[in-house]
Amino acid sequence: MITKHAHFDLSTRNTFRMRVRCALFVEVSAEEDLLSLDWDALPQPVLVMGGGSNLLFTKDFPGTVLHVGICHSERSEESWTLGAGVVFDDFCAWAASEGLWGPENLSLIPGECGASAVQNIGAYGVEAKDILTDIRAYDRVEGRFVHIDPATCGYGYRTSRFKTEWKGRYIITAVTYRVSCTPQPKLDYGGVRKALEDSGKVLPSASLRDPVRANASGSTLPLSPKDIRDAIIGIRNQKLPAVEEMGSAGSFFCNPVISREHFRRIVETARKDNGPDYEVPHYEVGDQVKVPAAWMIDQCGFKGARSGGAQVYPKQPLVIVNASGNASPQEVIGLEQQIIQTIERKYGITLHPEVEHV
Ligand SMILES: Cc1cc2nc3c(=O)[nH]c(=O)nc-3n(C[C@H](O)[C@H](O)[C@H](O)COP(=O)(O)OP(=O)(O)OC[C@H]3O[C@@H](n4cnc5c(N)ncnc54)[C@H](O)[C@@H]3O)c2cc1C
Structure with missing residues (x-):
């Protein structure tokens, strides 16, 4: 079925809650609908949209917003095929409830399955x-x-060919993810192991390869994907604004990767500001260094900073939120530009937005 709405209000269709309209909103619920659409008659350009959780609408959209509301779900022994319109976290919840490993670490990422393959969510x-x-x-x-082999998609950190040379060409209708009954817990990132230890699900002494949880009688049980999902939901809820409560598009900026020489200069600046023993958070990426954008935003005093109704989220400075509920795109962009310019002046780094500006 194809549904169409002219002059459509997108405020409930983007998680930033920007009050903008598109000339035409089209929703398809089956693959055949894409064949019967009269593409040439649609207002141009055409933007394919999922849950709108990685988009910042900067103004009314003059063309057509197309939502792929295809929502089937077929599970086989080792894979799960999902229509593009299935909410990605529903898939994570279904897999965890069936004891299947695979997507548990991606729990609670907003958005739909189609976009997960565009964004290479992580x-x-x-x-x-x-x-x-x-x-x-x-x-x-x-x-x-067509069927597209993921190996050809040029996947990198939050990117793929769908966002570059294939932009606008493919409309994803379904994705297939591998799932497995074989335990494959990944705990060593972002405090997951600690959260599981704190809740008694993993024994601190448990071997790294075979984490176990204690049951009431003191013996041990294998860790389940649901244990990891629950721990990650707990961590995410503490750090990130729930999209139902406060508008945002998650991490606003990408973390920059710089040369070692540039990083040395940043350490010097940071030690002048914070004392001679100060350690700058960073990750080695080959012979380069990734510096958390959140750290720089915080060091420049932006945590909690406002521009009208837009605010740098006090608990996680990488996120810009629609704090008032009716922030305008210009207020969000104003804050974005202040952050970019200040960080350029202080550290010589140009931050790039992770959020797609439309
Ligand atoms: C609070 C919060 C936390 C977040 N945390 C994370 C996180 O931990 N990790 C992470 O990776 N991301 C995170 N995000 C970003 C976001 O959730 C992901 O980028 C998600 O994949 C976007 O899905 P969506 O359905 O909302 O896509 P949209 O924002 O609607 O679209 C994203 C892109 O995909 C394209 N697209 C969408 N559907 C299709 C389709 N069917 N066919 C072709 N192209 C399509 C769009 O044109 C656009 O270019 C977070 C966002 C929020 C608001």
């Missing part, structure tokens, strides 16, 4: 590409459905 040491086995899409150039 969290707590796992990325979509690690478990993605097939992508089905409508190729607008060829006018036919």
